[in-house]
Amino acid sequence: MAALIQFTRRILGTSGFTIAPASSDASFRRYFRITSGGESWVAMDAPPNKEPLAPFVRVAQRFGALGLHVPKVLACDLDTGLALLTDLGHTPYLDKLDDATADRLYGDALGALVVLQGGTFSDPDFLPPYDEVLLRREMELFPEWYLRGYLGHTITGGERRLLDQAFDDLSANALHQPQVWVHRDYHSRNLLVNTLHNPGILDFQDAVRGPITYDLVSLLKDCYVAWPRERVVDWVKGYCQLARESGLHQCDDEAVFLEWFDRMGIQRHLKVAGIFARLHLRDGKPGYLGDLPLTMHYLREATALYPDLCDLHTFLRALPESP
16 A cells, blocks of 8 residues: 555655545455545556556557547556556446436447447457457356355266366357457446446456457346346347447347357356356455356356257256355
8 A cells, every 4th residue: 555655646746635445346456546636536556466557558548549438547657556547437337227227328338339349440459369268268267166166066077078068169159259359347337327428437458359249248147237138138139230230240130149149148157157256265255156146047047048058057057056
């Protein structure tokens, strides 16, 4: 904390400011809100050996150039992992989403997502690929941390073969989709409400180039808020049309696009279940355990929709909700 205060004092040229925690984070990064003379900023402390700052700065500059409402990096020290950012506000989508606001807020978020994905046209190789190695590494978090670590479940040979086949199929689905810029955590805790109809976007440093439906899943099958399937499908169809008109894909079959979305969701939620378990077991952050039931619901719901996933659905349905 002393280093952060010294850094902030040097950048602002004054010691007359207050500092308070700005948000919690599932990573090792810490955020603090700095206030002085009626103005506010956000200071980020990203341990260089765990959360290098350079990707955040690089992506922030590029996303900002697209017109996305992301924090501007006012100053940074890559060696210490300290940065001073513009303050985009206090109100995450999660605090404001309800039946009355959802269409408007999601409309804004989907519009911003099209802009983000459109960056692919200008520089498709700017972001690293969301390749098969990364897709499978993420899914392996499920057997390692959720099944073995959290549930204490001993995986049989048949179950391992079932998971391997599912991982192969889910990776193939992801790689078959049009590949665009992907935020990779585009959900209600990383989007901020404002009056601009252009949501504040946070936590984008892990962006990649990957499947067109990935961020759509993050937003509409959010692990922190749930909506009826019928409403989600309507939003997906609306986005499918918007993205097609924007030149992001050429799929004119909504059923095919919806299946891309559902199968992408299985990949994401396998990963997230493993991450939530790891946050509890390795990092001492049990708060995310409360989000596991919804995550597992998404997995069971999606695997029930397609006959070739019935064995995976049966396996997931038989798992206990907790140890």
